[in-house]
Amino acid sequence: MSAEVVLRTINLGKQYKKRWAVQNMNLEIHRGDVFGFLGPNGAGKSTTIRMILSLVTPTDGSVELFRHQLSTEREAALAKVAGIVEKPDFYLYLTAYRNMQIAGAMTMGKTPSRTMIMDNLQLVGLASRAFDRVKTFSHGMKQRLGIAQALLCKPELIVLDEPTNGLDPQGMKEVRDLIVRLSREHKMTVFLSSHLLNEVEQVATHMAIINKGKLVAQGSVEDLLHSKLHNVKISVLPVKKSLAILKKLKTVKDAALDGDGISALINNADIPKVVRTLAAAQCKIYSIMPQRSLEEYFLSVTEEN
Amino acid sequence: MMNLVYYELFKTYAKWRTYIGFIAVAVIIPLIMWGMHLQSGHNFVQYQLRSLQSDFLITGNLFNGWSISQIIMNSLWVHVPFLISLVAGDQLAGEATAGTFRLILIRPVSRTRILVSKYIATLFYTASLLIVIAILSLGLGLIIFGSGDLLAVDRDMLTILPEAHLWSRFLLAYSLAIWSMWVVASLAFLFSSFVENAIGPIIATMTVVVALLIISNLPVESFESIKPYLFTTYQDVWQQAFKEPTDWSHIAKSCGVLGVYSAVFYSMTWYIFKRKDILS
Numbered sequence: 001m002s003a004e005v006v007l008r009t010i011n012l013g014k015q016y017k018k019r020w021a022v023q024n025m026n027l028e029i030h031r032g033d034v035f036g037f038l039g040p041n042g043a044g045k046s047t048t049i050r051m052i053l054s055l056v057t058p059t060d061g062s063v064e065l066f067r068h069q070l071s072t073e074r075e076a077a078l079a080k081v082a083g084i085v086e087k088p089d090f091y092l093y094l095t096a097y098r099n100m101q102i103a104g105a106m107t108m109g110k111t112p113s114r115t116m117i118m119d120n121l122q123l124v125g126l127a128s129r130a131f132d133r134v135k136t137f138s139h140g141m142k143q144r145l146g147i148a149q150a151l152l153c154k155p156e157l158i159v160l161d162e163p164t165n166g167l168d169p170q171g172m173k174e175v176r177d178l179i180v181r182l183s184r185e186h187k188m189t190v191f192l193s194s195h196l197l198n199e200v201e202q203v204a205t206h207m208a209i210i211n212k213g214k215l216v217a218q219g220s221v222e223d224l225l226h227s228k229l230h231n232v233k234i235s236v237l238p239v240k241k242s243l244a245i246l247k248k249l250k251t252v253k254d255a256a257l258d259g260d261g262i263s264a265l266i267n268n269a270d271i272p273k274v275v276r277t278l279a280a281a282q283c284k285i286y287s288i289m290p291q292r293s294l295e296e297y298f299l300s301v302t303e304e305n
Numbered sequence: 306m307m308n309l310v311y312y313e314l315f316k317t318y319a320k321w322r323t324y325i326g327f328i329a330v331a332v333i334i335p336l337i338m339w340g341m342h343l344q345s346g347h348n349f350v351q352y353q354l355r356s357l358q359s360d361f362l363i364t365g366n367l368f369n370g371w372s373i374s375q376i377i378m379n380s381l382w383v384h385v386p387f388l389i390s391l392v393a394g395d396q397l398a399g400e401a402t403a404g405t406f407r408l409i410l411i412r413p414v415s416r417t418r419i420l421v422s423k424y425i426a427t428l429f430y431t432a433s434l435l436i437v438i439a440i441l442s443l444g445l446g447l448i449i450f451g452s453g454d455l456l457a458v459d460r461d462m463l464t465i466l467p468e469a470h471l472w473s474r475f476l477l478a479y480s481l482a483i484w485s486m487w488v489v490a491s492l493a494f495l496f497s498s499f500v501e502n503a504i505g506p507i508i509a510t511m512t513v514v515v516a517l518l519i520i521s522n523l524p525v526e527s528f529e530s531i532k533p534y535l536f537t538t539y540q541d542v543w544q545q546a547f548k549e550p551t552d553w554s555h556i557a558k559s560c561g562v563l564g565v566y567s568a569v570f571y572s573m574t575w576y577i578f579k580r581k582d583i584l585s
Binding site: 050053054055056057074075076077078079081082083085086087088089090091092093094098099101102103105106107109110111149 | 308309312315316319320321403404405406407408409410411412413414415580582583584
């Protein structure tokens, strides 16, 4: 039995004057997914997220959150949802604690307890700065405060729009680790929009790719990446003998010498067979490295469309 | 809802710009009083009574805290809308500028409730500013210039209002002034929903208020037909509190028109805000 659908968009579309920013967007996110939402700049990712979070009214179609229509049951639909859209912005003249109070009160209908706020600030390492004004915070600290306020009311779906934008490598890793933790330990469904392919590749279980406002692929990361041939680099000796063997295999395409190894297009599922064949011919395989499979896949589907 | 209003008030009063109005009146009112005190203010009374002094013998302290408060009400009438629009014009546009709409409008609270709480905070600020003006002008005025009867001059009529009734008359005047200024606050609030920075709503509000005030007060025949439809025509309703006898039907009509204007401005804001796409 498949998991409950927590977010569904049905023929979602947004038109600005004559231009469709998003058109016929049909997304389906199940409970427990870490859903990567990929697309080049200007593809319509932020517009889609803004429609999902009710910041922008769709021209067409609808959004369903936890089986509630966003257009007619807004409060019920958004009750278990939290999000950060683009960069997290706060009332800079207020302290982190007060910002958390305001965000919490608007979601829960009552002021969250001090313990609740401090626990969340602790989670993102900002407890010691709770009573400092947000205007004194760095971008990374604001990003972490954004995550803390989003988690305050224990949402079941968290929507993150480019959450690592502007962070240093350490900050990016911390956010990625946090996303994985939210999904594994807190059983949250995460909708993660990003243009950083490796970020999505590292954390997502499912993904969708959009281009020019249209959905071009959707499914589990595993299925999508394995449905196409990938460029792999094989480090093997002797090279010439191995190349001759690979060229004879029907599952291997475009095998050619590449530096001191061989590059070829192989479906992930066929790699064990290739290894067995080379080993049987007494070839010594040192490594088989996929060459940035998601990037390749991403470019192939966006260029096709 | 109470929680929303509480946090809107908290946000409003945590901003520096909110206190510009209070600081301005806290400087201007004592300054006017100091000036009046220096020239012993009696010249002002004599100026008002210049045509009557040959026929009447006027005794007692007619230049007192009550009269100074009434003078201040008259002289601040153009400045107060500016101070109100500073805050009211920032209520929605300020959130857009700061990007905090993205923080609050994704919450499971309807936009209508958010808008109502912001509107209540705006009206509260307007009332608090006028209450501070009342307390400062009456309080300081009575301390510095003492009490007495109030000389109320209305075109060709002069009325002396007895001291005993003046608390209730000033209470009525300031209540009507708050009601009247709520229209200005509602207008600035409306303009605030259009744009993403607070300067536009302030300038737009002041332009409208000043232009309509000019039309309302200019004795030009071609303007006569439109004057009854302008809210500025009714904004001096507070002056009715100092007339004898009080014209309650005039007060009711003026308050009705001003109330309709406030309601229309708020409804327009609601219509725009409900449909507003947050793109910033």
